[in-house]
Amino acid sequence: MARWLAKSEPDVYGIDDLERDNSTTWEGVRNFTARNFLRAMQVGDLVLFYHSNAVPSGVAGVGRVVSTASPDPTQFDQASDYYDETAPPDGSRWSWVTVGFVERFSRVVALAEIKADPQLEGIEVARKGSRLSVCGVSDAHFDHIVALGRQS
DNA sequence: GCCAACGTTGGC
DNA sequence: GCCAACGTTGGC
Numbered sequence: 001m002a003r004w005l006a007k008s009e010p011d012v013y014g015i016d017d018l019e020r021d022n023s024t025t026w027e028g029v030r031n032f033t034a035r036n037f038l039r040a041m042q043v044g045d046l047v048l049f050y051h052s053n054a055v056p057s058g059v060a061g062v063g064r065v066v067s068t069a070s071p072d073p074t075q076f077d078q079a080s081d082y083y084d085e086t087a088p089p090d091g092s093r094w095s096w097v098t099v100g101f102v103e104r105f106s107r108v109v110a111l112a113e114i115k116a117d118p119q120l121e122g123i124e125v126a127r128k129g130s131r132l133s134v135c136g137v138s139d140a141h142f143d144h145i146v147a148l149g150r151q152s
Numbered sequence: 153g154c155c156a157a158c159g160t161t162g163g164c
Numbered sequence: 165g166c167c168a169a170c171g172t173t174g175g176c
Binding site: 007031052111130131133 | 172173174175176
């Protein structure tokens with residue numbers, strides 16, 4: 001079973017929203033590398049829920065893949081911020097998955113803390129200039145971040 | 153709001 | 165298929 005990290009701006013949709021809703025569709029990924037990661041997700045895979053453009057930015061909790069990739073309908077919705085006029089009608093361009101709530105950390109594991117932690121060396125989200133909104137995480141990095149997030 | 157990083161597009 | 169221009173992400 002794989003481990004992932006996915007970014008969302010908490011002003012738009014944060015871990016509190018996921019806790020309230022219990023599950024959500026992860027729409028709006030418009031980057032091919034990130035899309036390919038979405039398509040590789042399997043039911044039951046765990047996902048670090050990362051708050052971007054936040055104070056502080058960092059990992060706020062954990063979600064779980066509850067349904068695998070299918071065409072993201074927002075690519076066809078002209079009223080959506082994610083509308084893509086170049087998307088072919090077969091839906092092959094952009095995908096979404098459904099993510100369920102697992103846990104909200106007792107504290108956000110801030111990006112600065114991730115970058116400073118030698119046990120998290122090499123993690124994609126700490127790479128300089130990393131803009132991937134969905135990426136893989138090693139089991140060891142995943143477990144370490146969860147342990148940090150559960151600290152009070 | 154600035155700006156670095158970098159993915160994507162399109163001209164050639 | 166190279167590469168410059170452009171747009172976007174996202175930390176700070």
